[in-house]
Amino acid sequence: MKRLVSLVVNGRPREDAVADNLLLIDYLREAIGLTGTKRGCDGGECGACTVLVDGQPRLACLSLAAACDGRKVETIESLAQDGRLSRLQRAFHEKLGTQCGYCTPGMIMAAEALLRRHPRPSDAEIREALSGNLCRCTGYVKIIESVQAAASGE
C-alpha cells in the first residue's frame, strides 16, 4: 500500500507516494536519484547509509521513507553550496580522510551532526560520534584528523 508523504529533502519540499515498506535508502537513491548515500552492509552495521533526519544521524537502511513524513532529511548532496565543498568535505579531502570514499558520505553526515551539536569536540567525542561508521581503508586516524581540522577551521 502506498501513502503520500510530505517531507523536505536537502532544503526542498517534496510530496511523494511511497510504499509503506519502502526503505529511506531506496527512496533517496532510487526514487529521487540521490545516490550519494551509500549502501554497505544493508543491515545497520556499517554506517555508510547515514543521513540526517531532523538533524539527527539515522541509518537510511533501517528507516522507512513513510516515517519521514513531516520531517527534514539531509544527505551528503546538501553540504556543498554553489559548487564549494563544506568545511568537512574540504577537510576530508585535504587531510586524506577519504581513500576509496565508500564510507565517506556516512562519515561526513555523522560528523556534521556532531559539529552542529559540539563545534569543538574532543577526540573522544569524535570517536564516539563516528563509532557506528566503519571504514576498511583509512585506519580511522586520518578521519579523526579530518574532523578535528574542520572543527578548528584549519
Ligand code: FES
Ligand atoms: S548500509 Fe546501513 S548501516 Fe550499513
Ligand code: FES
Ligand atoms: S575510505 Fe574506503 S571504506 Fe572508508
